Amino acid sequence: VARRFERVTIAGVGLIGGSLALAARAAGWMGEIVGLARNPRTLAEAQRRGIIDRGSLDPQEAARDAELLVLAVPVRAIATVARQCLPALGPSCIVTDVGSVKAPIVAALGPLLSPPRAFVGGHPIAGTDEQGPEAADPGLFRDQLCILTPDSGTDAAATESIEQLWRAVGMRVERLAPKRHDEILAAVSHLPHVLAFALVNAVTAAGIDLARYGGGSLRDATRVASSSVEMWRDILIANAPAIDIVLSRFDHEIARLREALRSGREDELVRLLTDAQRQRRGWRK
Amino acid sequence: VARRFERVTIAGVGLIGGSLALAARAAGWMGEIVGLARNPRTLAEAQRRGIIDRGSLDPQEAARDAELLVLAVPVRAIATVARQCLPALGPSCIVTDVGSVKAPIVAALGPLLSPPRAFVGGHPIAGTDEQGPEAADPGLFRDQLCILTPDSGTDAAATESIEQLWRAVGMRVERLAPKRHDEILAAVSHLPHVLAFALVNAVTAAGIDLARYGGGSLRDATRVASSSVEMWRDILIANAPAIDIVLSRFDHEIARLREALRSGREDELVRLLTDAQRQRRGWRK
Numbered sequence: 081v082a083r084r085f086e087r088v089t090i091a092g093v094g095l096i097g098g099s100l101a102l103a104a105r106a107a108g109w110m111g112e113i114v115g116l117a118r119n120p121r122t123l124a125e126a127q128r129r130g131i132i133d134r135g136s137l138d139p140q141e142a143a144r145d146a147e148l149l150v151l152a153v154p155v156r157a158i159a160t161v162a163r164q165c166l167p168a169l170g171p172s173c174i175v176t177d178v179g180s181v182k183a184p185i186v187a188a189l190g191p192l193l194s195p196p197r198a199f200v201g202g203h204p205i206a207g208t209d210e211q212g213p214e215a216a217d218p219g220l221f222r223d224q225l226c227i228l229t230p231d232s233g234t235d236a237a238a239t240e241s242i243e244q245l246w247r248a249v250g251m252r253v254e255r256l257a258p259k260r261h262d263e264i265l266a267a268v269s270h271l272p273h274v275l276a277f278a279l280v281n282a283v284t285a286a287g288i289d290l291a292r293y294g295g296g297s298l299r300d301a302t303r304v305a306s307s308s309v310e311m312w313r314d315i316l317i318a319n320a321p322a323i324d325i326v327l328s329r330f331d332h333e334i335a336r337l338r339e340a341l342r343s344g345r346e347d348e349l350v351r352l353l354t355d356a357q358r359q360r361r362g363w364r365k
Numbered sequence: 366v367a368r369r370f371e372r373v374t375i376a377g378v379g380l381i382g383g384s385l386a387l388a389a390r391a392a393g394w395m396g397e398i399v400g401l402a403r404n405p406r407t408l409a410e411a412q413r414r415g416i417i418d419r420g421s422l423d424p425q426e427a428a429r430d431a432e433l434l435v436l437a438v439p440v441r442a443i444a445t446v447a448r449q450c451l452p453a454l455g456p457s458c459i460v461t462d463v464g465s466v467k468a469p470i471v472a473a474l475g476p477l478l479s480p481p482r483a484f485v486g487g488h489p490i491a492g493t494d495e496q497g498p499e500a501a502d503p504g505l506f507r508d509q510l511c512i513l514t515p516d517s518g519t520d521a522a523a524t525e526s527i528e529q530l531w532r533a534v535g536m537r538v539e540r541l542a543p544k545r546h547d548e549i550l551a552a553v554s555h556l557p558h559v560l561a562f563a564l565v566n567a568v569t570a571a572g573i574d575l576a577r578y579g580g581g582s583l584r585d586a587t588r589v590a591s592s593s594v595e596m597w598r599d600i601l602i603a604n605a606p607a608i609d610i611v612l613s614r615f616d617h618e619i620a621r622l623r624e625a626l627r628s629g630r631e632d633e634l635v636r637l638l639t640d641a642q643r644q645r646r647g648w649r650k
Binding site for chain 1: 564565626646648
């Protein structure tokens with residue numbers, strides 16, 4: 081089933097798109113790579129670094145005759161860029177994305193592509209605090225998890241091709257329903273970000289200087305509050321329903337701890353702390 | 366005002382008590398150091414490492430004629446151990462502690478000591494995940510913050526002596542009212558721990574495997590959930606009223622973020638995220 085893509089378009093040649101181009105080309109999985117970006121300097125930098133063979137600011141020019149289109153633009157722009165590229169894509173082009181939220185993207189893009197074209201939703205869970213083609217690193221994906229989210233309408237061979245591509249750059253690949261992906265990511269990634277933003281604001285609202293009194297526990301708990309506002313605005317809005325549900329679960333756990341403290345029920349408090357400690361100590365890396 | 370203590374008793378010769386003994390002796394601030402512990406192997410290990418000159422399992426024997434008593438036992442045991450040592454202390458002994466909660470300890474111990482004896486509440490904010498005399502490190506306190514919590518009844522010269530002692534082992538020293546200390550620590554330390562415990566339990570309750578799906582943001586946000594259950598049970602219970610108040614502040618910040626997501630108010634969401642990002646990025650270390 082392995083399929084080398086002779087003509088690839090990568091929309092967004094930053095950290096994820098750029099790293100994929102470098103890694104897949106090194107593994108022999110990509111032929112000519114054309115970059116699409118909004119800024120000519122981004123394209124020039126990507127070309128200088130050997131990420132792309134050439135670039136264009138025009139979606140249809142960049143996408144012409146593509147056998148593979150990778151949408152590595154911010155979550156909010158994915159559907160728009162896909163529609164702009166659509167008329168120019170090759171007749172059996174596979175389209176995939178790298179967005180952190182999947183259900184709305186799969187719902188928007190799946191119906192746009194009719195066989196033999198196909199859309200396969202994807203989310204390589206890898207990243208650093210850096211951005212742009214300068215941060216591209218062919219080793220970024222090694223040993224990390226990539227979740228693919230085919231649904232009942234997704235072409236099986238296309239899904240297999242995309243799975244092979246991510247495996248070729250070193251990732252473990254798992255398939256999940258789009259909704260389950262969004263539930264899991266809401267819990268393991270979006271919730272920790274929401275908590276970090278709220279924690280910084282709560283400490284600040286209490287008139288307490290972070291730098292003066294903050295120690296290791298506050299530092300770790302708030303690290304991701306320094307993330308990109310634009311990126312997290314988009315992710316939180318796109319996955320708002322799943323985040324709302326997991327926030328209810330979290331509120332419930334907070335309420336249990338709080339009630340144990342208020343009522344002085346030490347046995348219950350110890351049980352809650354012991355459960356958490358056991359799970360966290362069981363997670364080694 | 367600098368005062369060398371010729372006869373020192375350290376109750377609890379683990380990470381904090383042991384590190385203080387090593388650092389203060391190296392700086393020339395302590396003469397004979399006698400250790401008090403519940404386990405003879407702890408005393409043997411502390412003696413082997415040069416933390417103490419000798420040890421005892423008997424409070425009155427350990428405390429006999431002490432000029433300085435350092436209570437470095439768990440928060441819950443501080444008042445009990447202080448009472449056990451009291452009859453044997455030297456006539457102008459200074460008693461201090463290293464507990465993470467101050468108002469209840471200051472309220473319990475202040476009245477026990479009448480001049481020329483004195484109690485000075487203290488909290489050196491330093492630590493690692495390790496415990497016991499094996500973890501003692503004379504460099505543990507360097508450049509970290511120590512908060513002293515004298516109240517209106519605390520002897521000024523005794524407070525100054527304890528401040529000089531912590532400065533001698535490398536700490537910045539700040540004085541705060543016991544209640545303000547507890548409010549600040551509730552926000553910058555106890556709250557992050559409560560959130561970490563609740564976050565692990567919420568993710569687990571959602572049927573999600575931490576090790577399989579958890580990435581960097583969850584790892585950092587939950588790191589302290591692997592802390593000692595006994596230690597955190599004691600701290601959370603001792604500071605429950607202040608934690609309850611700061612949990613209300615935190616709930617309020619979560620509710621603001623959640624409402625912005627539910628109502629799709631992007632301007633409000635961006636404002637909350639930007640506030641947090643600016644504060645967190647401003648905290649450099």
